[in-house]
Amino acid sequence: MFPATLLAQKNDAQATQGTHNDLDVDAADQQSPGMTITTKEAASGKQNNQQVESDAHAATPLVPASATWDSFHGQLNAQKYSPLKQITADNVGQLKKVWEFHTGDVADGKGATPATVWSATPIFANDTLYIGTPFYRLIALDPGTGKEKWSYDTKAPREALTQPVLKNRGVAYWQAKNPVAGQACQKIVYMGTVDGKLYALDADSGKPCENFADRGVLNVEQWNTINAKFPLSLLQPPTVVGDHLIFGWAGKDWAYEEAPPGTVFSVNAKTGKREWTFDAIPADIRKRTGTANVWTQMSADIAHGLIYLPVSSPSPNYWGGNRVDAIPLGTSTTALDVNTGKVVWSRQWVHHDVWDYDINSAPTLMDITVNGKPIPALIQATKQGFLFVVNRLTGEDVWPIEERPVPQGDGSVQGEKLSPTQPFPTKPAPLLDQSKKPALWQLADIVGAGQCSRLWDKLSYEGMYTPPTTKGEGALTYPDSSGGVQWGGVAFDPQSQIAVVNTSHIVQYVKLYSREDYDKANTGSGNENGFAAQEGAPYGMRLLVARNWLGMPCWKPPFGELVALDMHTGDVKWRRPIGASQQYGFFMPESWGSPTIGGPAVTAGGVIFIGASMDAKVRAYSLDSGKELWSDQVEAPAVANPSVYAWKGREYVAFVAGGNTILKDQVGDQVVVYALPESNQ
Numbered sequence: 138m139f140p141a142t143l144l145a146q147k148n149d150a151q152a153t154q155g156t157h158n159d160l161d162v163d164a165a166d167q168q169s170p171g172m173t174i175t176t177k178e179a180a181s182g183k184q185n186n187q188q189v190e191s192d193a194h195a196a197t198p199l200v201p202a203s204a205t206w207d208s209f210h211g212q213l214n215a216q217k218y219s220p221l222k223q224i225t226a227d228n229v230g231q232l233k234k235v236w237e238f239h240t241g242d243v244a245d246g247k248g249a250t251p252a253t254v255w256s257a258t259p260i261f262a263n264d265t266l267y268i269g270t271p272f273y274r275l276i277a278l279d280p281g282t283g284k285e286k287w288s289y290d291t292k293a294p295r296e297a298l299t300q301p302v303l304k305n306r307g308v309a310y311w312q313a314k315n316p317v318a319g320q321a322c323q324k325i326v327y328m329g330t331v332d333g334k335l336y337a338l339d340a341d342s343g344k345p346c347e348n349f350a351d352r353g354v355l356n357v358e359q360w361n362t363i364n365a366k367f368p369l370s371l372l373q374p375p376t377v378v379g380d381h382l383i384f385g386w387a388g389k390d391w392a393y394e395e396a397p398p399g400t401v402f403s404v405n406a407k408t409g410k411r412e413w414t415f416d417a418i419p420a421d422i423r424k425r426t427g428t429a430n431v432w433t434q435m436s437a438d439i440a441h442g443l444i445y446l447p448v449s450s451p452s453p454n455y456w457g458g459n460r461v462d463a464i465p466l467g468t469s470t471t472a473l474d475v476n477t478g479k480v481v482w483s484r485q486w487v488h489h490d491v492w493d494y495d496i497n498s499a500p501t502l503m504d505i506t507v508n509g510k511p512i513p514a515l516i517q518a519t520k521q522g523f524l525f526v527v528n529r530l531t532g533e534d535v536w537p538i539e540e541r542p543v544p545q546g547d548g549s550v551q552g553e554k555l556s557p558t559q560p561f562p563t564k565p566a567p568l569l570d571q572s573k574k575p576a577l578w579q580l581a582d583i584v585g586a587g588q589c590s591r592l593w594d595k596l597s598y599e600g601m602y603t604p605p606t607t608k609g610e611g612a613l614t615y616p617d618s619s620g621g622v623q624w625g626g627v628a629f630d631p632q633s634q635i636a637v638v639n640t641s642h643i644v645q646y647v648k649l650y651s652r653e654d655y656d657k658a659n660t661g662s663g664n665e666n667g668f669a670a671q672e673g674a675p676y677g678m679r680l681l682v683a684r685n686w687l688g689m690p691c692w693k694p695p696f697g698e699l700v701a702l703d704m705h706t707g708d709v710k711w712r713r714p715i716g717a718s719q720q721y722g723f724f725m726p727e728s729w730g731s732p733t734i735g736g737p738a739v740t741a742g743g744v745i746f747i748g749a750s751m752d753a754k755v756r757a758y759s760l761d762s763g764k765e766l767w768s769d770q771v772e773a774p775a776v777a778n779p780s781v782y783a784w785k786g787r788e789y790v791a792f793v794a795g796g797n798t799i800l801k802d803q804v805g806d807q808v809v810v811y812a813l814p815e816s817n818q
Contacts, residue, residue, distance in 0.1 A: 210499055215501045219782075229744050234810070234811055237810065238285070240272075243806035254300075254664075255806070258307050274289065291336055307777070309374035310324070310325070321339050322346035335350075335354070335382075335384070350408070350410075364427050366392070379475070385430050395424065398417075399428050400415065401416075415471075419463070429450065435499050446469075447495075449467075455605045458553050464489075486523070498518050500529075502515045505704045506634065507705060514528060514704075543602035568700055569642055572601075577590055577693065588686060593613075598613040605649050613683070614680075617680070619641065624734075625734070628739045636701070639697065642695060644690070649677070665680075712763070716750020717752040719752050734797050735749040745758040752774075754768045773807070774794070780792075
């Protein structure tokens with residue numbers, strides 16, 4: 138095991154106060170090999186067994202005893218696993234659509250309303266399927282028929298206040314330990330909005346909970362007090378742990394040098410009262426940078442009272458001359474005491490991140506056996522295609538994670554101070570080969586009359602950590618800020634100890650422009666591509682996908698894969714292309730695969746369910762072999778994680794088919810649910 142440097146938090150008293158828990162770490166420590174930041178308790182090997190409030194307690198198993206899909210990743214452990222066995226690898230080919238529901242909340246962006254991006258996992262709780270929409274409505278459906286029970290319109294603005302699109306990733310659910318019959322808001326569903334409001338509704342009636350914040354609405358914008366350039370958009374549902382609602386927020390990418398710092402909030406689930414806050418950026422530099430927020434879902438180990446934060450990069454994204462000071466919690470996985478917000482341990486996966494390599498998915502918690510030894514582990518997938526595996530109680534390596542030298546730039550960017558090394562996992566192996574420039578796709582080059590090969594010659598590439606440059610066409614980025622692995626994260630079967638993850642193979646290129654050159658070059662932007670100002674910084678930037686004039690990728694397929702890993706050894710069990718790419722209405726061969734957004738679910742029946750691909754199909758694969766077993770065409774790419782639930786003795790699989798314009802211009806408003814024919818059950 139690569140030795141870890143254990144750094145005790147210097148101000149434990151401040152950290153336990155529950156307000157702005159800043160970590161005081163020397164600049165030199167930011168790039169310590171194998172660095173683990175821990176509290177003294179974790180460093181001495183003690184486990185944080187403090188009881189979590191409400192019905193969570195130290196005897197709570199990591200894997201629920203019964204089928205549970207009441208949160209964004211199915212369960213708080215983010216395993217996306219169901220113990221249901223009615224649908225198996227042998228009979229999944231007989232799945233039929235049993236109902237569908239259309240919300241009506243959809244826009245293609247061609248009119249006054251921005252395009253919708255719908256990534257909401259349907260959650261099953263309280264004998265109901267709950268969804269949130271990109272128009273910020275919350276809808277409750279009968280899980281067996283799809284009939285609407287109730288809906289609530291937050292009347293949030295249908296404006297692209299922070300994102301270039303209207304976006305929603307769903308809702309969260311809480312209930313009292315012993316709900317009182319007939320009393321309102323003993324069971325609550327929550328949903329956030331683009332303008333920074335969190336709504337709490339009675340799960341049975343859909344009416345606002347009068348005792349939560351201001352008559353059912355918490356205005357998170359009241360806490361947006363530093364560099365308030367944009368609202369704190371609540372696009373991801375809160376993580377519910379006991380009586381805590383814990384949430385971060387999404388902002389405006391690539392827009393500003395100085396931006397709101399990425400505060401994470403914990404509020405009481407019943408009252409909305411703020412309990413503690415966490416900030417990844419040290420207080421003394423917070424005003425001259427920003428973000429390092431948590432815009433995606435978190436995971437939690439209830440038994441040990443820990444919540445795990447996937448922390449993004451500081452601002453601006455592609456130049457860091459304003460933030461050469463240590464920000465050791467940026468682009469990290471950070472474990473907090475769920476009751477206090479105190480840092481227990483943290484691992485930084487990118488030092489001085491100038492590639493927008495946000496940690497964008499909740500780490501998946503798992504109990505694994507390695508060399509005969511049981512280990513309480515987690516696996517953190519990243520945009521780079523790395524899978525970091527550490528002990529979830531201490532943050533220490535399960536397999537060695539090495540600090541390796543990385544490129545230091547061509548001198549064209551002023552004020553920058555790059556890290557000399559970056560962390561590399563030795564196992565599992567990277568999901569894609571970032572060590573050399575991706576192979577050119579000869580077909581695309583021929584069709585483009587050599588356009589791709591000419592572009593390849595103009596792009597610098599010294600591996601994944603090639604620094605941004607002002608020269609030529611810029612630096613090739615592989616993988617790019619789109620992934621690698623996106624926010625769907627890793628699924629895990631606790632019985633076989635097989636992990637499953639989908640990964641995209643996308644090549645982009647980034648170039649920095651001086652302020653004067655940027656104003657001349659700027660031709661606009663799209664969804665996660667084009668020009669971005671990084672206002673206040675000495676450099677604006679441009680990020681483009683490497684394609685020929687016909688839109689064909691310049692790099693060799695496959696463009697996306699589904700990968701299974703044996704977590705006893707960290708070795709790949711199987712891998713295969715996933716989905717089919719689509720352009721101008723034509724489907725490409727499935728051997729080429731597709732970029733993917735959204736993640737998989739796995740079941741005890743030996744089945745993997747996933748949408749995620751460009752071709753707007755939902756699929757089932759064999760967990761054992763990777764063989765495709767079933768598919769169906771839906772309205773738009775199903776970029777939300779699927780849900781697996783049981784209702785009245787029948788197993789159902791639910792997909793949201795809403796689309797994402799990063800993949801293609803096809804959007805939808807469909808909830809579609811599948812089950813076996815009743816005669817087969």
